[in-house]
Structures are given as structure tokens and as C-alpha cells.
Amino acid sequence: MLEEKREKGQSMLDVRGLKKVYEGSGRRVEAVRDLTFTVDAGELVCLVGPSGCGKTTLLKCVAGLLTPTSGEILLEERRVSGPPPGMAVVFQEYGRSLFPWMRVGQNVELPLRQKQLSKARRRELVADALESVGLADAAGAYPWQLSGGMQQRVAIARALAYEPDVLLMDEPFAAVDAQTRADLEDLVRGLWRQRGITILFVTHDIDEAVYLGERVLILSASPTVVQEQLKVDLPAERDQLHTRVAPRFAELRTHVYEQIQAAKRGGPGLKADAPPPR
Amino acid sequence: MKLLALRLFFVLALPLLLLVAWWFASAGSTDVYRPPLRTILTTFPDVWTGERLRADVLPSVLRLLAGYTSAAVVGVALGTVIGSYRRVRAVCEPVLEFLRAVPPPVLVPVIMLFAGIGDTMKIAVIASGCVWPILLNTVEGVRAVDSVMSETARSYGIVGAARLRHVVLRSASPQIFAGLRQALSIGIILMVISEMSVSSNGLGYTVIQFQRTFAIPDMWTGILVLGLLGFLLSVLFRLVERRVLGWYHGLRASSRRSS
Numbered sequence: 001m002l003e004e005k006r007e008k009g010q011s012m013l014d015v016r017g018l019k020k021v022y023e024g025s026g027r028r029v030e031a032v033r034d035l036t037f038t039v040d041a042g043e044l045v046c047l048v049g050p051s052g053c054g055k056t057t058l059l060k061c062v063a064g065l066l067t068p069t070s071g072e073i074l075l076e077e078r079r080v081s082g083p084p085p086g087m088a089v090v091f092q093e094y095g096r097s098l099f100p101w102m103r104v105g106q107n108v109e110l111p112l113r114q115k116q117l118s119k120a121r122r123r124e125l126v127a128d129a130l131e132s133v134g135l136a137d138a139a140g141a142y143p144w145q146l147s148g149g150m151q152q153r154v155a156i157a158r159a160l161a162y163e164p165d166v167l168l169m170d171e172p173f174a175a176v177d178a179q180t181r182a183d184l185e186d187l188v189r190g191l192w193r194q195r196g197i198t199i200l201f202v203t204h205d206i207d208e209a210v211y212l213g214e215r216v217l218i219l220s221a222s223p224t225v226v227q228e229q230l231k232v233d234l235p236a237e238r239d240q241l242h243t244r245v246a247p248r249f250a251e252l253r254t255h256v257y258e259q260i261q262a263a264k265r266g267g268p269g270l271k272a273d274a275p276p277p278r
Numbered sequence: 279m280k281l282l283a284l285r286l287f288f289v290l291a292l293p294l295l296l297l298v299a300w301w302f303a304s305a306g307s308t309d310v311y312r313p314p315l316r317t318i319l320t321t322f323p324d325v326w327t328g329e330r331l332r333a334d335v336l337p338s339v340l341r342l343l344a345g346y347t348s349a350a351v352v353g354v355a356l357g358t359v360i361g362s363y364r365r366v367r368a369v370c371e372p373v374l375e376f377l378r379a380v381p382p383p384v385l386v387p388v389i390m391l392f393a394g395i396g397d398t399m400k401i402a403v404i405a406s407g408c409v410w411p412i413l414l415n416t417v418e419g420v421r422a423v424d425s426v427m428s429e430t431a432r433s434y435g436i437v438g439a440a441r442l443r444h445v446v447l448r449s450a451s452p453q454i455f456a457g458l459r460q461a462l463s464i465g466i467i468l469m470v471i472s473e474m475s476v477s478s479n480g481l482g483y484t485v486i487q488f489q490r491t492f493a494i495p496d497m498w499t500g501i502l503v504l505g506l507l508g509f510l511l512s513v514l515f516r517l518v519e520r521r522v523l524g525w526y527h528g529l530r531a532s533s534r535r536s537s
Contacts, residue, residue, distance in 0.1 A: 065429050089433045096426035101448045101525040110444060111434035144529045162434065 012198045013039040013062070013166055017071035020057050031057040033223035035071070039166070044192050044199045046209035048256060049219030049227075050264045055202045058224070059170045062200065063089050075166065085115070088159035092171040094151040098143040098158075104130070105139035108158045115162075129161035130154075132194075133187060149180035153187070160191065169201045173208070182240045185212055189238060206260065210234075210253045211243060218256060220263040227263050230256065313495045318502070321495040326503060330484075335503070338481040341397060342469045345404025349461060353409045354454060357416025358446065367417065378414065382407030382464065383471050390476065400472040400480075407468045408461035415457030419450025452526045455519050462515055466508050481507070 018035040021028060031054040039045045049055055060066040062073055064083040073080040075087065088111075091097040098107050105126055112122045130136050133153040143151050152172060159167055169188070173181040189212055192199055203209050209216045213232050220227040234248060243249055297315070304314045326335075360370050385406055386399075393399040423446055431437070431445045447454075473482030481504055488497035520527075 060429075063433050065433060083433045083435060085435060087433065089430070091426055091430065093426045096424045097430045099427065099445065099448070100529045101451070102444075111436060114435045114437075114440060142525055142528060144525075144532045158434075 010041045011038045012041040012043070012076060013200065014074040014077075015058075015062065015071070016074070018058065018061060018068050018073065019070045020054070020061055020066065021069045030223040032061070032068075034225050035219075037217055037226055037229065039198060039200055041165075041198055042196045043214055044189075044201065044212060045215045045217060046213030047200065047202045047217045047219060048204065048206060048209040048260070049224065050221050050260055051204055053219050053222050053263075054224040055204070055219065056170055058219075059089075059168055059200070059202050063087055063168055065089075086165035088162045088164035088167050090152070090155050090159050090167070090169045090172045092174050094148065094155050094172075094175070095144075097155055098151060100142065100144050102142075103139065104135065104141050104143060104146070104154050107143065107154060108139075108161050111158065111162050125161040125163070126157075129157040132160060132191060133157045147180075149176045149184060152176060152184060156184075156187070156191070160195070160197075164197065166198045166200060169199065171203055172201075174204070181208075186240065188212065193236070206253050206256045207244070210249060210256060211238065211240075216252075216256060218259045218263065228259050230259075310492075311494055313498065318495045318498045322499045322502070325496050325499050334479050334481055334484045335507070337397075337479050338469055338473065339507070341400045341472075341480070342404060342465055344397075345401040345468070346408050346461065346465045348401070349405040349408035349465070350412055350458060352405070353412030353457065353461075354416050354447075357413045357454075358420050358442070358450075360413075361417040361420025361450070362446070367421070374410075374414065374417075378410040382468055386472055386475050395476045400469070400477070403472040404465050404468045408465045411460035411464065412454070412457040415453045415460075416450060419453030420446055422453070423449045452523060455523055459515060459519075462511060463508070466504075466511070470504065 015035055015037050018032055019030075020032040021030050023029075035058060037045075047055055047058070057066065061068045062080070064073075064080045064087070067081070075084050078084070099110070102110065108126045108129055109122055112125060117125070126139070127136070130139055133156050135150060135153050135157060138146060138150065138154070143154060146154065155172075172188075173184050176184065185208060188199070188201070191197070201209075201212055203212075210232055216230045216232055218227040218230065219225070230252070232252060234243060234246070234252070301315045304312060305316065307314050360366050360374075382403065386403055389399050389402045389406065393402050427445060427449065431441050436445060469480075470482035470485075473480035474486045477483040481500065485497055485500035485504070488494070488500060
């Protein structure tokens with residue numbers, strides 16, 4: 001590639017003063033007012049906020065799919081204007097994000113074709129990505145022949161094969177059942193630890209945010225600002241059974257919950273910007 | 279094997295029944311214009327010789343193919359452009375609706391003025407009638423590309439020709455095929471009409487020629503040939519469609535099962 005991978009701890013993604021106002025047919029909606037935050041290389045950050053707070057708008061701006069009204073987004077210090085090659089997005093609507101006319105393998109391969117990779121390299125990346133989401137046998141199937149959870153795995157595999165610097169995930173598990181969801185959470189956590197990719201994970205589920213993230217960004221209600229940044233000081237080794245019943249997990253999720261409630265009321269939030277007491 | 283036999287039975291039962299009914303109903307007919315089916319069938323091999331197939335059926339089919347193919351190319355290309363840009367659509371839509379409402383057969387005399395009475399005229403007539411369903415369905419299909427798919431494509435850098443080929447046209451293909459199917463029957467009708475009005479060979483010409491020379495059983499065989507041709511083309515069409523839209527039928531079946 002052009003330059004070496006960023007070291008852990010260097011900033012990978014910079015969002016500065018992001019503001020997005022939708023204007024149309026006499027209505028002016030300020031979806032995002034003023035957002036500033038940083039995601040370091042190799043970090044897994046969860047964005048959580050009340051519903052309708054502009055999470056998806058924010059993510060689309062970061063992905064270069066929407067142009068911000070003001071402010072800027074920097075990926076490795078380069079300004080994002082249009083979808084950058086170093087980013088991959090996993091959408092919530094897997095059924096509408098995978099191409100139903102292509103088999104699983106072709107779906108994963110299509111973005112790679114735009115990258116001028118050799119056929120052998122492409123095949124290698126596709127096989128490796130499908131293998132790592134546990135779908136090595138499904139390359140020849142059509143997406144609609146698979147269950148919802150498996151389809152979302154395909155979407156994740158497609159993102160992995162693309163070898164992005166930053167992986168953006170927009171409420172990826174909101175549409176799957178609870179058990180599948182737990183499996184997928186562990187899959188994402190596992191992939192993150194194995195591959196050291198940078199992940200920005202948007203969710204409305206507080207438990208999910210605390211369980212997955214190294215850091216949780218709590219957004220206010222619309223017009224959106226960052227209400228609080230919370231470091232999740234849970235051990236790196238997490239599992240559904242133990243982590244979710246750990247007292248620290250309960251403290252953190254309660255704290256996030258209170259912040260979101262405060263955000264909904266439009267208040268300044270309890271003990272803003274102070275980490276919850278240990 | 280048994281299943282296949284049963285399906286074959288269902289397919290053939292009604293046509294056979296109709297033929298049998300026709301056979302007996304017309305058996306004792308002395309009406310010159312309605313000869314017995316038996317007479318028609320015995321005339322058939324005499325009329326549709328290899329020579330006639332080459333001299334009349336082949337030119338007809340070639341004209342149909344040329345007109346239909348050019349309509350498909352133009353319709354899909356224009357439809358993609360119109361469907362992709364809202365502004366272009368706003369400008370074109372009223373005109374398209376008007377042009378579509380003009381019955382294609384009235385174009386025969388008009389096109390004759392410009393294109394003469396040769397093959398060009400017939401191909402132009404067929405193409406000008408076939409293009410509308412293809413064009414309008416393509417516009418709808420291209421316009422209806424899912425927003426999430428569009429964004430997925432953009433975020434992975436699938437733009438330009440790759441986007442057109444792998445995303446837009448594939449996503450619109452069910453609608454495009456619906457247009458192509460409509461266009462096929464319109465094409466056959468226009469092929470016959472253009473040959474009936476002015477021609478020196480072709481299926482439409484043959485039928486009208488038999489009628490004018492009072493070769494009534496021969497005329498009836500021509501109608502049978504036209505019916506068979508239409509049937510054959512629609513079977514071919516369905517084979518192609520199954521191949522291209524296999525994913526679409528599977529997708530629909532799977533969403534029906536889950537809902």
C-alpha cells in the first residue's frame with residue numbers, strides 16, 4: 001500500500017465540528033449540531049444515543065456518503081470528500097445491502113474488483129474473509145438462501161475482504177434475533193482482536209455498546225452533540241456469560257443509561273465528562 | 279418421470295381438446311371460407327415446404343429479430359439514462375407518455391414515407407413499436423434501485439461502468455424483462471402488419487396473398503404457422519428469462535416462505 005499502517009494509539013479518524021442540516025421543501029432539520037471526536041488506530045469505539053439522534057447521519061457523513069454542512073472528517077489526516085478507499089460500511093439492512101443476483105462469493109469479491117487486485121489475490125481474500133466469519137462453505141449460495149444472521153456475516157466478510165483501515169458498522173445487529181446477535185457481537189469482538197482493525201460501531205443498544213466497546217461515545221438527542229465519552233474499563237477478554245453479569249458491567253451500563261435519559265430530557269447530563277465512580 | 283408425464287399431459291390436454299373439437303366441428307363443412315381441419319392439415323406440408331420456409335418465414339424472423347434487438351438496445355440505453363437522472367425524467371416523461379399512446383400500426387404509412395417499402399421500413403416499424411414497453415420499464419427499474427444497495431456500491435467504490443453493469447442493470451433486470459416480454463408480442467403483431475401492408479415476401483405477405491387468391495386452406499395454414507412461431511418465441515424467451523432471472527424467482531420464493 002501507499003503508506004505503512006498506523007501504529008496503535010495514533011489517531012485514525014478525526015471528526016471535527018461536524019454539522020449536518022437537511023434542507024428541503026421549506027423545512028430545515030438540524031440533524032447533527034456539533035460533533036467532535038477521535039478514533040485511534042486499532043480502537044473499537046461504540047456510538048450510542050437516543051433513537052432519532054442522527055447516528056446514521058453521522059455515520060454516513062463519516063463514510064463520505066453525505067456531505068456535512070460544516071466541519072470536517074479526516075481519515076489518516078486526509079479530508080474525507082466522498083467514500084474513501086480505506087473505509088468499509090456494514091449496514092443494518094443486510095437484505096438490501098447484499099446483491100441478491102450474486103452468489104455469496106461474488107458479493108464479497110465485487111468490491112475487490114474495483115481495487116485492481118489479481119484474480120489469485122482476490123480469491124485468497126474472499127476465502128479468508130468467509131472462513132473468518134464461519135461461512136467457508138457458503139460461497140456458492142445466494143444470500144437469500146441464508147438466514148438473517150448468516151447474511152450479516154456475509155456483509156461483514158465483504159467488509160473484511162476489502163481490508164479497510166476503518167470499519168463502520170451502522171446498527172448491524174438491530175434486525176437479527178437475540179441469540180444470533182450475541183454470536184455476532186462475539187464475532188466482531190474476535191475479529192477486532194485478531195485483525196487489529198479500527199471499528200466505529202453505531203448502536204442504540206446500551207448493553208451492546210458497553211459489551212463491545214473500548215470506549216463509548218454517548219450522543220445527545222437531536223440536534224446532536226457528544227454528551228459524554230466513556231472509557232470502558234472491562235477486561236479485553238469478554239464473554240456473554242460472565243462479562244454481562246460482572247458488577248462493573250452493570251455500573252457502566254447504568255451510567256450510560258442515565259446519561260441517555262438525561263440526553264432525552266435535554267439536560268446537561270449527570271456528572272458530564274466524569275467517568276463513573278469505581 | 280411420472281411427474282414429467284403428468285406435466286406434459288397438463289400442457290397438451292387443452293390444445294389437443296381444442297384441435298379435436300375443431301376437427302369434428304369442421305368435419306362436414308362445405309363452406310369455402312371455413313374448410314375442414316383435415317383439409318387444412320393435408321394442405322400444410324404442401325404449402326410449408328423448405329423453400330417457403332427459406333423464402334418467407336426466414337425473412338420475417340430476421341426482420342423481427344433486427345427490429346426487436348434494436349428496440350431492446352435503444353430502450354435499455356435510453357431508459358437507463360432517463361431513469362438515472364431526475365431532471366432528464368421530468369423533461370422526457372410527458373413526451374414519452376404521448377409517444378407511447380400512439381398505436382404503432384399507424385406509424386406504418388408514416389415510416390413508409392421516410393424509409394421506403396423495403397426491409398428498413400419493416401424493421402423500423404417493429405422497433406418503433408417494441409421500444410416503448412422496454413424503455414418505460416427500464417426507466418422504472420433503474421429508478422427503483424434500492425437506496426441501501428446504491429450506498430453500499432458507492433461506499434465500496436463501485437461506480438461508473440461497474441455500477442451500471444453489476445448493480446443498476448442487474449437490479450432493474452426483472453422490470454426490463456417484463457418490458458421485453460410485452461415487446462415480443464407487439465413485435466410479432468407489427469411484423470405481420472408491416473408485411474401485410476406492403477411486401478413481396480414474409481409471413482404476413484403470404485397469408486394476405488393466399489386470402490386474395492382464394493387459397494383459403496393455405497391461408498389457414500399460414501395462421502397456424504404464425505401461432506406456432508409466436509409460441510416458439512415465447513418458449514425461447516422463457517428459457518432465457520429463467521437463466522437470467524433465476525435469482526429473482528428464488529428471492530421471491532424465499533421471501534414468500536418467510537412471510
